[in-house]
Amino acid sequence: MARAAGDPERSYGGVPLTRRRAERRDRLLAAGVELFTSVGYQQTKITELCAAAGMSNRGFYQEFDTKEQLLLALHSRTNQLAYDHVSQALTALDVVDVQARVGLLVDVFMAAVMSDPRLPRLNYVEAVGVSPALERQHEEWVGRWSALIEQEADQAAASGTAPRRDFHLTAIALVGAITGLLREWQAHAAHYPPAEIAAEAKAVILAAITR
Amino acid sequence: MARAAGDPERSYGGVPLTRRRAERRDRLLAAGVELFTSVGYQQTKITELCAAAGMSNRGFYQEFDTKEQLLLALHSRTNQLAYDHVSQALTALDVVDVQARVGLLVDVFMAAVMSDPRLPRLNYVEAVGVSPALERQHEEWVGRWSALIEQEADQAAASGTAPRRDFHLTAIALVGAITGLLREWQAHAAHYPPAEIAAEAKAVILAAITR
DNA sequence: TATATTCGGTAATCCAAATTACCATCCGAA
DNA sequence: TTCGGATGGTAATTTGGATTACCGAATATA
Numbered sequence: 071m072a073r074a075a076g077d078p079e080r081s082y083g084g085v086p087l088t089r090r091r092a093e094r095r096d097r098l099l100a101a102g103v104e105l106f107t108s109v110g111y112q113q114t115k116i117t118e119l120c121a122a123a124g125m126s127n128r129g130f131y132q133e134f135d136t137k138e139q140l141l142l143a144l145h146s147r148t149n150q151l152a153y154d155h156v157s158q159a160l161t162a163l164d165v166v167d168v169q170a171r172v173g174l175l176v177d178v179f180m181a182a183v184m185s186d187p188r189l190p191r192l193n194y195v196e197a198v199g200v201s202p203a204l205e206r207q208h209e210e211w212v213g214r215w216s217a218l219i220e221q222e223a224d225q226a227a228a229s230g231t232a233p234r235r236d237f238h239l240t241a242i243a244l245v246g247a248i249t250g251l252l253r254e255w256q257a258h259a260a261h262y263p264p265a266e267i268a269a270e271a272k273a274v275i276l277a278a279i280t281r
Numbered sequence: 282m283a284r285a286a287g288d289p290e291r292s293y294g295g296v297p298l299t300r301r302r303a304e305r306r307d308r309l310l311a312a313g314v315e316l317f318t319s320v321g322y323q324q325t326k327i328t329e330l331c332a333a334a335g336m337s338n339r340g341f342y343q344e345f346d347t348k349e350q351l352l353l354a355l356h357s358r359t360n361q362l363a364y365d366h367v368s369q370a371l372t373a374l375d376v377v378d379v380q381a382r383v384g385l386l387v388d389v390f391m392a393a394v395m396s397d398p399r400l401p402r403l404n405y406v407e408a409v410g411v412s413p414a415l416e417r418q419h420e421e422w423v424g425r426w427s428a429l430i431e432q433e434a435d436q437a438a439a440s441g442t443a444p445r446r447d448f449h450l451t452a453i454a455l456v457g458a459i460t461g462l463l464r465e466w467q468a469h470a471a472h473y474p475p476a477e478i479a480a481e482a483k484a485v486i487l488a489a490i491t492r
Numbered sequence: 493t494a495t496a497t498t499c500g501g502t503a504a505t506c507c508a509a510a511t512t513a514c515c516a517t518c519c520g521a522a
Numbered sequence: 523t524t525c526g527g528a529t530g531g532t533a534a535t536t537t538g539g540a541t542t543a544c545c546g547a548a549t550a551t552a
Contacts, residue, residue: 090499111410112323115539126501131541195416198409199322205406209468212461239462239473239481246461247454247485250423254453257420262450270450274458274489281488301529326509337531342511 095133097123099147102140107188111141111196138201145197145204148189149211152182156218168226172275175222176248180268183252187259190252216241223279232280240278247274306344308334310358313351318399322352322407349412356408356415359400360422363393367429379437383486386433387459391479394463398470401463427452434490443491451489458485 101122105114116137120130134140159178163171183189197204219241226232251267312333316325327348331338345351370389374382394400408415430452437443462478 110412116541117539127540128500128502128542132500137540195410199406199411201321205468212465239477240485242465243458243462243481243485246464247458249461250457251450251454253457254423257416266450270454273492274451274454274485277488277492278485281484298528327511328509338510339512339530339532343530348510 091133094123094125094129097125098130098133098140099144102144103186103188103192106141106144106196107191111137111200138203141197141200142204142207145193145207148183148193149214152179153214155179155182160218160222166225166229168222168229168231168279169276171222171225172279173272175218176268176272176275179248180264180271184255184264184267187256191256194249194253195256212242212245215245219244219275219279226279237279244275244278247271302344305334305336305340308336309341309344309351310355313355314397314399314403317352317355317407318402322348322411349414352408352411353415353418356404356418359394359404360425363390364425364429366390366393371429371433377436377440379433379440379442379490380487382433382436383490384483386429387479387483387486390459391475391482395466395475395478398467402467405460405464406467423453423456426456430455430486430490437490448490455486455489458482 098119101119102114105118105122109118114137116130117127119137119140120127123129134143156175156178159174160171163174165171183193197208199205216238220237223232223237223241227234227237248271251271255262255264255267309330312330313325316329316333320329325348327341328338330348330351331341334340345354367386367389370385371382374385376382394404408419410416427449431448434443434448434452438445438448459482462482466473466475466478
């Protein structure tokens, strides 16, 4: 039996539609990271994007409706990846010691986000203030990250390492602190060894929680 | 003797050129704050700006070359104003107690920046990632603000209230923490009383310095 | 192998918005 | 009160770039 038109599995050039689309998408994502962080998001033209991704102008609209959607995808992807790693690591670590837990949280997070200096640039500079949708997505992630920190703080409080109190705003401030460090780092990556950035983040978080 | 053409004092409509220009400029700045924070920087058209400022399209180019310059002016103006207040207040306060000094620093800063929720929105959301020039200006201000915090930390260390160490990165992280709090606040101003934000900022700064 | 169909590239099309040219108006000086 | 020059508004111009229409090439099926 023949595969009907539009069938996702219908292969073409030996490659099924599904995969071709996925590959195109990946190439566009890669081009997005590259151009958004060098040329700048706003300054990047769809055409340039396609050229960098090795496809024609048309290919873009096959995968995304707008440039903003590509940026949303990138922003979300980086956060999600880091978040998965971090929460997985924290779950695996069945230790209650705050210092150890926060240390791991920061190390894993930083490893994910600083693996490529373009990532913090993309998420903390280029993706800011672009559109209401992006601000919403930013807010969501701030919520998730701060909830994670808040959780650790609460746990520390429960085990007596930290005072019992509401850590909500503290967690938000700490997310801001990390963001600030990374924004500085991406601007002057040469000046700061990643380890120093991570160390500072840990220290500030611990100080604020166990204050 | 008659005033030559182009003389800045040459009055027109009873108002000297200098003042007319200053007033136009002010109206454009006000329109910029309003539109950049409601419509969004990128989405704001020069024409809208002029309409809001009660002048014709042409008036804009009389005072600024580009929309970006208007944004640069606004960004700088808010920082400068806050900075003047803060450094003046700190100089006037001849007390060495860190808690008191940081408390004042934060109070004065927050009073200046939170007087209008649009200001943090403008400086911490709309003005981010707009252009290399704006990033440069941002970096400069981060440098000034963190230097101020670093100075207080050093002073605290000198008086034995804080450990002696390099506070450079800590200060940068703390600037980020304040920025993060304000960015959250401007997005959900209704949820957080300004005093809570200020209190949290103070607490985090003190904890990080005296850790 | 022939044919219907899908894919992807090229090249218009179309639009929005910055920039500028031009004109009517207004002012100050003689 | 008349003239030269400045001022600011209106409206055309132009450009940059997103979006789309169309076409040839390539593929799978009968």
